[in-house]
Amino acid sequence: MSKTIETIELVQPSPGTTRFLKVHRYGTAGAGAKAYFQAALHSDEYPGLMAANHLVGLLDKAEKAGHIIGEIVVVPVANPIGLGQQLNGYHVGRYEFSGGGNFNRGWPDFTDAVAGKLKGKLGADAAANVAMIRAALRDAVAEFEVTCEFDGLRKVLLGLSIDADMVFDLHCDNEALLHLYASARHRDLAAELAADLGAPVILLETEPGGNPFDETNAGAWWRLREALGEDAPFPDACFATTVELRGRADVYDHHGQADAAALFRFLQRRGVIAGDPGPLPPALGQPTPLEGTDVINAPAAGLVAYKKTIGEQIKAGETIAELIDLMAEDPGAARTPVISHASGLLFSMAVEKLVRPGAPIAKVAGAEPLAHRKAGKLLEN
Numbered sequence: 487m488s489k490t491i492e493t494i495e496l497v498q499p500s501p502g503t504t505r506f507l508k509v510h511r512y513g514t515a516g517a518g519a520k521a522y523f524q525a526a527l528h529s530d531e532y533p534g535l536m537a538a539n540h541l542v543g544l545l546d547k548a549e550k551a552g553h554i555i556g557e558i559v560v561v562p563v564a565n566p567i568g569l570g571q572q573l574n575g576y577h578v579g580r581y582e583f584s585g586g587g588n589f590n591r592g593w594p595d596f597t598d599a600v601a602g603k604l605k606g607k608l609g610a611d612a613a614a615n616v617a618m619i620r621a622a623l624r625d626a627v628a629e630f631e632v633t634c635e636f637d638g639l640r641k642v643l644l645g646l647s648i649d650a651d652m653v654f655d656l657h658c659d660n661e662a663l664l665h666l667y668a669s670a671r672h673r674d675l676a677a678e679l680a681a682d683l684g685a686p687v688i689l690l691e692t693e694p695g696g697n698p699f700d701e702t703n704a705g706a707w708w709r710l711r712e713a714l715g716e717d718a719p720f721p722d723a724c725f726a727t728t729v730e731l732r733g734r735a736d737v738y739d740h741h742g743q744a745d746a747a748a749l750f751r752f753l754q755r756r757g758v759i760a761g762d763p764g765p766l767p768p769a770l771g772q773p774t775p776l777e778g779t780d781v782i783n784a785p786a787a788g789l790v791a792y793k794k795t796i797g798e799q800i801k802a803g804e805t806i807a808e809l810i811d812l813m814a815e816d817p818g819a820a821r822t823p824v825i826s827h828a829s830g831l832l833f834s835m836a837v838e839k840l841v842r843p844g845a846p847i848a849k850v851a852g853a854e855p856l857a858h859r860k861a862g863k864l865l866e867n
């Protein structure tokens with residue numbers, strides 16, 4: 487089937503205002519593996535918009551050449567609600583102005599709805615079970631009640647993604663190296679994707695908490711397995727990943743081209759697109775547990791003076807930065823060292839150097855789980 491572009495209107499937030507999504511679809515549903523991409527769910531993270539723009543270009547060419555084997559859905563702008571949030575000339579994303587909270591938290595959990603439909607109905611055929619579970623997940627999304635624009639957005643995006651084999655949620659960090667989050671259950675796929683992308687940091691979680699978009703899609707499978715408590719076989723059939731395409735200022739064609747080409751090659755390796763992706767590039771890093779990542783927060787308000795920089799290997803106990811108390815009367819006594827609890831790669835730093843208490847100022851990816859990092863509370867707010 488040839489490419490289609492769909493325009494989907496969201497729930498009207500106020501009289502006279504309507505926002506909409508553009509959905510690019512390639513291939514035929516059910517013809518092969520399905521891949522889903524969306525960019526900038528937090529809205530003010532532009533590197534994903536750039537990558538998606540280039541990806542659509544590559545997919546258009548592949549489609550014209552007859553190379554699409556499976557099904558591919560791209561939402562190049564995932565959050566028009568957040569895109570419209572301007573305050574005094576600044577674009578303010580991440581949280582919904584209307585009070586809906588963080589755009590990438592609190593996504594619905596369909597476990598009970600799906601388990602209720604499927605209890606006692608799955609059989610010995612894993613492929614048949616996958617098809618039944620996908621149908622039940624689609625039904626659950628269709629039955630998801632919407633009363634506001636943000637829930638309407640959630641419903642549309644999940645309606646496009648919930649039955650996919652692969653879900654790519656394209657984000658970015660503050661100032662950062664390319665890194666990605668995925669479930670430890672999909673370690674090999676995550677490592678392969680990271681190699682293609684050239685990402686030195688792969689953060690694997692078993693329970694990140696907060697119900698972000700990727701976990702809602704991927705977690706549906708293992709949550710259902712736990713809820714059913716049956717031994718009917720089915721795989722964790724959705725690989726979902728949050729890809730952090732470096733930092734917010736890293737918005738360039740050369741990055742977008744490279745990122746889109748890497749995602750395209752990954753789809754070739756997974757048989758969604760025909761053609762030779764070439765050999766997998768060597769890995770730039772090994773996966774580490776998300777609970778081994780030290781998210782280093784500011785102990786107080788102040789001005790951050792970094793002592794380390796992005797890409798440096800850090801030893802536990804080393805000073806990453808000093809926090810300057812701007813109200814101190816003696817500048818010599820105004821500095822508080824901020825240390826890393828993890829040994830590993832410093833992969834994220836703050837853009838805004840004047841921080842409030844508790845603001846994240848650095849992330850260090852360590853290989854060993856940290857005592858203060860708790861499963862279920864591993865992500866930032």
Ligand SMILES: [Zn+2]
Nearest residue numbers: 528531657658
């Ligand atoms: Zn984000």
